[in-house]
Amino acid sequence: MHAISSESLTKVYSDFVNKKLSVTALSDFTINVKQGQIFALLGPNGAGKTTFIKILLGLVNASSGRASILGTQLPNVKVRKRIGYLPENHRYPHYLTGKQVMSLFGGLSGMKSADVKARTASLLKLLGIEQWSKMKVRKYSKGMMQRLGLAQALINNPDVIFLDEPTDGVDPVGRKEIREILKQLKAEGKTIFLNSHLLSEVELVSDRVAILDKGKLLKVGTVDELTTTESNYEIGIANSLTESFHHEAAATVLKFRVDKSIISAELKDTSELNHLIDMLRKHQVEITHITKKRSSLEDSFINLIKREVA
């Protein structure tokens, strides 16, 4: 059973007056997220990431297609007992204290008062805001609000957690703490669905990543799969290349450049790689390492979006 599943999910924001102004926020979107994974959905602004989450949470009605959470077909109110959500730009009632916010959303989750109290104490401690629990949230900083938001999302001990920009406004130390919490939640078997613009953050915690643009799924895979550049290799060498090697290489179709003790090669396939290795060995070049080159998630993301635009 998948934690989250969608099949041909489509959302069109219709403009009944001017049809041209209708917007397709999500188009034929099919995705499966396994339980216990940290799954990240990436995409430029307006890609449809938040729309997807909102359909899953019943905040937006899908135009067509199907979706399910933990095997329950959506929309379904009861399944939300097992869901936690931290929205982007959340607004908590400013007249409440941190503790009261937890009590409100714990109560709305159908929890017993004693359970809410116990869970509030442990979560506020975990998120490092227990000392401000009796302060009105109107006085909270952005980072404190974000921590409170995460605590609120976890109040009902959910199995699936949706986090929209969870580290927004949080300082680097806080971000690291949140990363650790996410890893801990994953270890407990929770499924975490992440929307974030901080690709470096996503890269550090996510098991699988999907890239979405203009409502369409462009690519989905592990971080490794998305960041590995198939044809690029880095070969470390201990001694410098000889003139004869350069002569022989010039006669081939191999593309590479040398920077001190590193050869960066752009090769079509592994046979070209083997050919290059054979040549190096033939010219008594000692190879220290061979690495498949990897781009950052950010580079992969930008390249993919650029390609799509082109």
Next chain:
Amino acid sequence: MKLLTLILATFRELFSKATLYVLLGISTLILVGTLVSLSSDKTDDGVVLKLFGNQVSPPTPIEELAALVYGMQTGLAKGLFVGIMLFGVFATAGIIPDSLEKGTVDLYLSKPLARWELLLGKYLGSVAVMFAVILYFIGGIWLGFGVRIGVWNVQFLLSAFTMSFMFACIFSLVLFLGVVFRNAAIPIIGCFIYLMFVDNLLENRETILYLLSDNKIYRGILDGLYYIFPQVSGMQKSLESQIMHKTMEWKPFVQALISSAVIFTGAAFIMRRKDF
């Protein structure tokens, strides 16, 4: 439990607003004014009612005093009714639009809470707060009349429930407009117009609006509107009968109950179809 949480949250929300304190402040001023200014003197000819020490009624025999007080209380309730309702609408109109704001509604609806439950919780919370305010006000005046004049009109105290019911009917309109327009201004303006003009015109449609045309469709629409909206004027007349210990007309209350239920269901239906 979830509904109770919402009701308590609405209590907190309303008590965080200055408008409610203004309403409570004005109520307290009127209460204190009533307690301080009202007094009675027994004379050979009967009891004389005094306001700030000045005689405001002719000597009334003891057995007729109650009727005189009932009349005064009816006048007071009639005069203050619209004020309480309008101030109540003003204090509570923001409850629904605030809950539907981006960033807030997401938090509510991501919980195992149906949309109609959110509306119902907010509705009941607002009505409960207004009931508390009305009970404080009416209860205070009832106490004032009892202590200062010795007339304990239970029907006047019970009118707090009637007024709260009337507010609940009016608030269904506020809720509907709040869901449709997602701002507080339109429900306030809409209710003011309804309470000040539309309700009276519809109540007296046969003597005023019918004169404009004898077209059957036109008159049918007027009759339809009369039955669609809560009949506040009709209920107001019954409220007066209640305080005066006369037979109450229940028809407007039944109509208002059905009308409010329909309006609430309409709001829930629109809410269900909305994207947030």
